[in-house]
Amino acid sequence: MSRPFKTTGIYITSGINRCAYHCRYCQLTTIKSSKNITMDRFTAIVNRFIEYKHLNHLEDFRVDFWNGYTYDCSLTDFQKELDLHKKVGDWELKILLLGGMPHMEDAMLKQWFQDRKHIGSEFVAATYLGCKDQHDYWNNKKGNFEFLTKAQKIASRVGLDNVQRLLLTRSSLNHMEALLDTLDSLEIPIKERCAYPFFYSGLARHYEDERVTLSLLENQPERIKAIYRNDKEKWKSEQEWTEYARITRHKYEEDSVHLVLTDENIERIESISCEAILDDLTHRTQKAYAIVPSQEELAEKYADKTSEKIYMFLWDMECLWLDRYLKEHPLQGFERALTHFGR
Numbered sequence: 001m002s003r004p005f006k007t008t009g010i011y012i013t014s015g016i017n018r019c020a021y022h023c024r025y026c027q028l029t030t031i032k033s034s035k036n037i038t039m040d041r042f043t044a045i046v047n048r049f050i051e052y053k054h055l056n057h058l059e060d061f062r063v064d065f066w067n068g069y070t071y072d073c074s075l076t077d078f079q080k081e082l083d084l085h086k087k088v089g090d091w092e093l094k095i096l097l098l099g100g101m102p103h104m105e106d107a108m109l110k111q112w113f114q115d116r117k118h119i120g121s122e123f124v125a126a127t128y129l130g131c132k133d134q135h136d137y138w139n140n141k142k143g144n145f146e147f148l149t150k151a152q153k154i155a156s157r158v159g160l161d162n163v164q165r166l167l168l169t170r171s172s173l174n175h176m177e178a179l180l181d182t183l184d185s186l187e188i189p190i191k192e193r194c195a196y197p198f199f200y201s202g203l204a205r206h207y208e209d210e211r212v213t214l215s216l217l218e219n220q221p222e223r224i225k226a227i228y229r230n231d232k233e234k235w236k237s238e239q240e241w242t243e244y245a246r247i248t249r250h251k252y253e254e255d256s257v258h259l260v261l262t263d264e265n266i267e268r269i270e271s272i273s274c275e276a277i278l279d280d281l282t283h284r285t286q287k288a289y290a291i292v293p294s295q296e297e298l299a300e301k302y303a304d305k306t307s308e309k310i311y312m313f314l315w316d317m318e319c320l321w322l323d324r325y326l327k328e329h330p331l332q333g334f335e336r337a338l339t340h341f342g343r
């Protein structure tokens with residue numbers, strides 16, 4: 001087996017909180033909306049795994065979860081999810097993702113922010129791809145740019161911090177100065193503003209012609225270069241990742257198994273033990289990894305060793321290489337979503 005898999009935790013997801021948009025580049029298409037999964041059912045399953053961890057003294061076993069795209073649920077459910085995040089000691093609910101939120105009137109939006117700030121939210125994050133019409137085109141929602149900028153102003157007024165994430169694509173770079181001018185003109189304090197390329201995941205995988213190169217990034221005005229995310233030094237071209245993958249082994253195969261709760265499987269998951277769930281997922285994940293080529297083989301045979309396009313992580317790169325492999329060798333029954341190739 002070229003990629004022996006070892007389970008180090010569980011990552012539980014569901015689509016309780018639905019996304020209201022259909023962005024053309026959505027990098028998160030793997031979670032489907034759930035109609036029958038309530039917050040109580042979701043938290044009960046996460047709590048079972050937290051108990052399982054403690055009862056079995058598995059200090060290093062991770063229990064993580066994520067519940068959809070936006071926290072546009074009832075305040076009672078929001079509180080339940082917040083309590084769960086506090087229990088596992090992560091920070092997730094401090095952030096309110098504005099992407100995916102339904103558009104609403106100013107007064108309602110202000111109340112929405114105030115309610116969530118009251119029970120623990122600390123900042124809002126908006127993602128921009130280009131300026132005004134260009135952003136609306138990519139987000140596939142007319143008026144979204146205006147909504148996001150307005151939401152950031154209202155969030156600031158109620159005392160929430162603001163984060164701005166700017167996507168770097170070939171076409172958005174042409175409008176980046178205009179975008180910065182518009183965001184600066186909001187005159188709100190910004191906790192963080194950073195820019196980075198597409199992940200190679202979800203629908204963004206269809207826009208490789210939009211992927212930037214290092215030389216393109218380096219030839220931008222200082223004002224734009226100043227907001228590249230602080231891990232930029234680690235981004236590499238495909239050419240560089242190919243060499244890196246040849247000599248450096250990443251342990252993506254020691255990871256949490258991924259439990260996706262759906263309307264179809266929730267009853268079965270509720271009726272079986274944590275051990276049975278982990279055994280099943282571990283077995284299926286091992287099976288999925290067993291039929292894909294090794295990192296070295298993918299790099300050797302499926303990399304474009306001349307490409308200067310930039311990818312942020314080795315897993316991005318491996319996903320592209322695997323796509324090229326699968327075009328030549330379609331794999332029947334391959335459960336990609338269980339592996340890091342399914343991000």
Ligand code: SF4
Binds near residue numbers: 020022026028069101
């Ligand atoms: S708002 Fe986010 S999750 Fe929703 S479609 Fe757009 S990118 Fe995807």
